[in-house]
Amino acid sequence: MRQPFSLTMHSIEIGDVVLGDATEISDGTLTVDVAGITALVLEDPRIVAVEVDVARPGENVRIIHCLDSVEPRTKLGEESLFPGFVGEMETVGGGETLRLSGVNVLTSSTFPQPFSGLLQAREAVVDMSGDTAAYSPFSRVINLVLAFTPNPDIENEDYDDGIRRATLKVAEHLAGQVVDTAPDDTTLWDFSTTDPDLPNVVYFYQMQGQGQMADTYLYGRNIHNLVPTLIHPNEVLDGAVVSGNYVYACYKNPTYLHQNNPIIWELQSRHGKDLNFAGVIVNRGHNYTQADKERSSLWAAKLAEFVGADGAILTPEGGGNAAIDMMLACQYMEQAGIKTTVVSSEAAGTDGYDFPLFFTVPEANAIVTIGSEDEIIAMPQVDRVIGGDTLLDAETPAIGPFDLKMYFHYSGASQVGGNVLMMREF
Amino acid sequence: MIEKNGVPSVLLTALTAMAKVAGANRIVASGLIPHTVGDPTRSAADEFIWRKGQVQKALNAAATPIEEAQIFADW
Amino acid sequence: MTRIAHYINQFFAGIGGEDKADAPFEIRQGAVGPGRAIEMALGGDGEIVQTLVCGDNSFHADPDANVAAVIAALAASKPDLLIAGPAFNAGRYGLACAAVATAATEQLGIPAVTGIFPEAPAVDVYRSRTVMVPTGDSAGSMKEAIEAVLHVGLRLAGGEPLRPAVEDGRIPMGYRRAGVTDVPVARRAAEMLLAKLGGDEFESEVALPERAEPIPPAAAVVDLSQATVALVTEGGLVPEDNPDRIESSSATKWARYPISLLEKNENPRFKSIHAGYDSQWVDDDPDRMVPLDALSALSADGVIGGVHEYFYATSGTGTTVSHAERMGDEIAKQLISDGVHAVLVTST
Numbered sequence: 001m002r003q004p005f006s007l008t009m010h011s012i013e014i015g016d017v018v019l020g021d022a023t024e025i026s027d028g029t030l031t032v033d034v035a036g037i038t039a040l041v042l043e044d045p046r047i048v049a050v051e052v053d054v055a056r057p058g059e060n061v062r063i064i065h066c067l068d069s070v071e072p073r074t075k076l077g078e079e080s081l082f083p084g085f086v087g088e089m090e091t092v093g094g095g096e097t098l099r100l101s102g103v104n105v106l107t108s109s110t111f112p113q114p115f116s117g118l119l120q121a122r123e124a125v126v127d128m129s130g131d132t133a134a135y136s137p138f139s140r141v142i143n144l145v146l147a148f149t150p151n152p153d154i155e156n157e158d159y160d161d162g163i164r165r166a167t168l169k170v171a172e173h174l175a176g177q178v179v180d181t182a183p184d185d186t187t188l189w190d191f192s193t194t195d196p197d198l199p200n201v202v203y204f205y206q207m208q209g210q211g212q213m214a215d216t217y218l219y220g221r222n223i224h225n226l227v228p229t230l231i232h233p234n235e236v237l238d239g240a241v242v243s244g245n246y247v248y249a250c251y252k253n254p255t256y257l258h259q260n261n262p263i264i265w266e267l268q269s270r271h272g273k274d275l276n277f278a279g280v281i282v283n284r285g286h287n288y289t290q291a292d293k294e295r296s297s298l299w300a301a302k303l304a305e306f307v308g309a310d311g312a313i314l315t316p317e318g319g320g321n322a323a324i325d326m327m328l329a330c331q332y333m334e335q336a337g338i339k340t341t342v343v344s345s346e347a348a349g350t351d352g353y354d355f356p357l358f359f360t361v362p363e364a365n366a367i368v369t370i371g372s373e374d375e376i377i378a379m380p381q382v383d384r385v386i387g388g389d390t391l392l393d394a395e396t397p398a399i400g401p402f403d404l405k406m407y408f409h410y411s412g413a414s415q416v417g418g419n420v421l422m423m424r425e426f
Numbered sequence: 427m428i429e430k431n432g433v434p435s436v437l438l439t440a441l442t443a444m445a446k447v448a449g450a451n452r453i454v455a456s457g458l459i460p461h462t463v464g465d466p467t468r469s470a471a472d473e474f475i476w477r478k479g480q481v482q483k484a485l486n487a488a489a490t491p492i493e494e495a496q497i498f499a500d501w
Numbered sequence: 502m503t504r505i506a507h508y509i510n511q512f513f514a515g516i517g518g519e520d521k522a523d524a525p526f527e528i529r530q531g532a533v534g535p536g537r538a539i540e541m542a543l544g545g546d547g548e549i550v551q552t553l554v555c556g557d558n559s560f561h562a563d564p565d566a567n568v569a570a571v572i573a574a575l576a577a578s579k580p581d582l583l584i585a586g587p588a589f590n591a592g593r594y595g596l597a598c599a600a601v602a603t604a605a606t607e608q609l610g611i612p613a614v615t616g617i618f619p620e621a622p623a624v625d626v627y628r629s630r631t632v633m634v635p636t637g638d639s640a641g642s643m644k645e646a647i648e649a650v651l652h653v654g655l656r657l658a659g660g661e662p663l664r665p666a667v668e669d670g671r672i673p674m675g676y677r678r679a680g681v682t683d684v685p686v687a688r689r690a691a692e693m694l695l696a697k698l699g700g701d702e703f704e705s706e707v708a709l710p711e712r713a714e715p716i717p718p719a720a721a722v723v724d725l726s727q728a729t730v731a732l733v734t735e736g737g738l739v740p741e742d743n744p745d746r747i748e749s750s751s752a753t754k755w756a757r758y759p760i761s762l763l764e765k766n767e768n769p770r771f772k773s774i775h776a777g778y779d780s781q782w783v784d785d786d787p788d789r790m791v792p793l794d795a796l797s798a799l800s801a802d803g804v805i806g807g808v809h810e811y812f813y814a815t816s817g818t819g820t821t822v823s824h825a826e827r828m829g830d831e832i833a834k835q836l837i838s839d840g841v842h843a844v845l846v847t848s849t
Contacts, residue, residue: 118460118779134681199698201691266687274695288458290442311698313690321459324441341694343686344707352676353629355710362709366697368690369706371679406679417686421679422706424665431833434719435733435844445848451718457789461782462736462847464789474794481795481845485730485805488843491721 002079004093006190007234010076010183014102017054017142023177030103030174032144037170041146046162049149053386055106056142059128060383063145064391064398066124066410067107068243069138069256070167072100074175075238082168082239084220093234098175098183104141104256105171107163108387109148111156119213121156123392124249124410125379132379135371135409137257137418145386146170157212164244168255189234189268191277199310200278203233203263204300204333205416206326208245208252208317209284215244216253216317218282228283228300230307233264236280250373250406250413251318251345262417263313263343279307283329285322293325301332311339315415319373320347320358327361334363345413346372346423356423371413371421375406436484438462442497452487453497456480503547503658506580506611507536508571508601510594511556522593524556526570535643539584542647547655551578553601557593560600567597568604575609582658587616587646588623590638595623603631612657616650619672632657633672728842730800731809732760733832735848736783736790737775737816747816749774755815755828757835760808763793775816775849790847809841 015028023033034052041050055061073081076096080087111121126136126143133139146167150159194200207216209223216223218231219240231240241258253261267277281303287293304312312333316322323344330340344367346356352372381400389398396402411418437450439462445453456462463480465473487498511517511524513534532540532549540549553571560567575583583605585598595617602613613631617623618638627633634653636646653669665680666673689706696703722728739747745756763771771787773780783790791812800808813832836844 117781135679199695201694262685262687263690266685266691270691275691289440290455293441311694313694321441339694339697341690341697343690346677346707348677352678356677356707357710360709365705365709366693366703367705367707368686368693370686372677375679417690420681420683420685422682422686422689423677424667424680425673426663426666426676426678431830431837432719433833433836433841433844434722435846437846437848439848441848450846451716456847459849460779461789462849463792463795464782464786466782466785466789474788474798477788477792478795478798481792481799482804484845485722485725485799485843488728488730488845489722489725492718494718 002091002094004091004232004234005192006188007093007237008096009187009189009237010096010098011101011185012098012178012181013184014100014142016056017103017144019052019054023174025178025181030100030178032174037173040169040173041148041166044162044166046151046154046159047148047166048151051147053145053147054142055128055145055386057128057140061128062382062385062398062400063106063108063126063128063143064123064385064387065108065110066126066249066387067109067121067246068164068167069107069254070105070171071256071259072103072105072171072174073239073259074098074172074179076179081172082242084217085165085242086168086172087239089219091235092238092240093232097238098179100175100178102141104138104143105167105174106138106143106145107148107167108145109150109163110388110392112150112152112154112159113156115156119211119247121213121246122249123408124246125404125408126410127379127382130380132377134420135377135406135412137411137414137420147387160212160244164242168239168242189237191233191271193272194276195272198272198274198276200308201267201275201311201313202278202304202307202309203267203280204304204312204314204326204329205280205282206285206314206316206322207241207282208286208322210286213244214247217242217244223284226282226284228281228296228303230303231280231282233268233277233280236261236264245317248319249408249410250371251415252411253317253414253416253418254411257411257414257416257418263315267313278309285316285318285325287325293328297325297328297332300329301336301338304333304338305336309338314340314342316344317415323357324359327359327364331361331363340364341366341368343368343370343415343417345370345415347374348372350374350376352426369423370415370417370419371406372423373406373413376403377406377409379404434488436487438480438484451492451495452490453495454480454484454487455497455499503543503582503655504550504580505539505547506551506553506575506578506583507532507539507549508553508583508585508598509534509536510597511554514552514554516554516556522556522558524554525559526553526555526567528553528574535647538643539647539651542651550580555597557597560597561593564600568600571601572604572608575605575611580611582654583611583613584650584654585613585615587636587643587650588621589636589640589646590618590621592622595621596626599623599627599631599633603627606631612654614650614654614657616646624672628672629675632663632674634670635672722843725805726803727806729807729809729840730796730805730843730845731836731841732791732793732796732812733844733846734791734812734814735816735846737773738771738783738787738790738814739774740769741772742769743774747774747814749816755813755832757811757813760793760810760812763787763791763812764797792847796845809836809839
């Protein structure tokens, strides 16, 4: 067993992805063995077919029915990766990890059974070029799209488990095939040395855990009853956090955005320079009653103070309900003397005139914003669509043109900061 | 807004913090988001008795003179 | 060559001062007064084809007729841009400029820019409807005002969209829109936090709302046993075919339904159309959101005087504050005129 406190991250920069007969890298181009990947996926009878495709930034391509995204990574040793799914159940985040930077394994699929109720997979779209590319961060990576066809006789939860395991397997496999390639960058992730003159900063990392289709998995288990808890940032790099969140596209953090959580990577880059990265407090949002919200937020504030935090960055995952939990945590931390910055999306109405936030506390005087869920974006006609002919409404031709509310743009308003939007006043 | 027009109104909600921010004055904490005055963990008969109790609490709040916003807690 | 129409008042047209504020509307060819300074600043890239003049008092004596006259003139001359003012801190002149500019864009689609001092009365009234550029408070700053107006005006005349207020140098119209930034969220968050920790200045990207004036609590019900109580819900409970087409989110409509219909809950059944919560429990038993059974029982027990014959419904997810306030007000007035003494509102 290795503790997560020291991890060497090797990155290979991938400039292009092409489909071929073997998985290998040459001059920054990743060739992917389509037959091999297909066979790997179809080992699971819950998936009856898969189409492998590539969508590159700048191409006139739209991808629909997006579900999870995973960056190809593998361990250069015996340690586990994606514990509880691909790897053994052990503490992850130590040893050496190899990642293929610039590539994303993107899952696209419908579900075998009809949905009803609040927790269902909703439409999620990426445009790879044009003005509308700005509404998803995944327009800026090369997507290796796995378009799955479900076994029609199984339940949605069962299928979800199948495609999750398949996608993680493929992501690990791709990196695993190219371990002999020299990396372009090697960085040591180790926070054990701290500078007493620098402020200690924790990251309040809220994840969605409302139920199937709106779940995040921590070491392979859902977080429904999670009380805020401490983890080491390195654990997230090695797949301790996996996403199964498909309810509202714009807010969701797919696995890729956990592996590459911009807040974690930013705090790592500043460790020892202008702050000490003092830890990560993972927690769930959307707690059901006021009492539950208080319980969770107070707990998070207590942990932050317990580890000696001077400051905290807080991100929610979800809409207004999730923001309430975060804002309460912000309030309790500030009252404990911990300075906070929160990240929030906005909901200023379709014309943008309404006050943008659902819920604030007077202590939240440092807010960073990212898109508005309400904006209606005009999607143009594109040359090609991957993932289906119509949107999930079974009517609108996916080729376009059509209007699409920000809600349905894949991670377009991700509050860990995956995307490049910010709100501005006009 | 109903309050502004002079009619006492009581808000039953699971999210009392939001209610306070939104300016409600008489707030009764009740239920969970998907069923503010429902409790599906109880039998139908028990649920009805529970609901009657919640509504009674709300009515009592309407009949309680207050100076400023108040949450009538549930637990 | 950008063709510009220019709206000014009697003073800037050289007709006279306050004593000539009743000068009637007139159309003049070419540039007049500050219009010449505008043409100079344009340096041959544009010309003022038409100057529309109106005395400040005569404009406000009949704004509709004067705006109509402006529109008729613009419809004939078809300029690429209308410049109104600059009005600096003038009250009546500023309002006239903003009214005319708003009409030009709303009725004819002609881009329009008004130069105005940010504290002038017209700003609060018109800012969300027409493009305004801040100027100094007096004509002493005419040169800078013209530059600022042309900076935005020429871009709009060329068909370009508005940029964020700060970039354009405009008085904000008040709406927010997403745009691309090259400074990632994580970096902005870290820098903002470090500034806060270091006691340095920082600027939140959203300003907290001014706490609204608390609404004083309404007087308590004196005698519940005599009171008629109404039920209101934002849980979106409506007859299953949603006959009033209440929106599932971002609702702008409310409706009321006879409680006798809800009690029967058959043809139609009642369901929730609210998009923000899992409605299975409420669909199964609407009393879980609109507690009619409990309230009726309490009424039968004599605890209250009676249950109001209608319950009111709308959908509270994504509802904008302005719509919510309007709906609340409308519902309130209806309830009062129906003699309701107390209201129970259920919210998700």
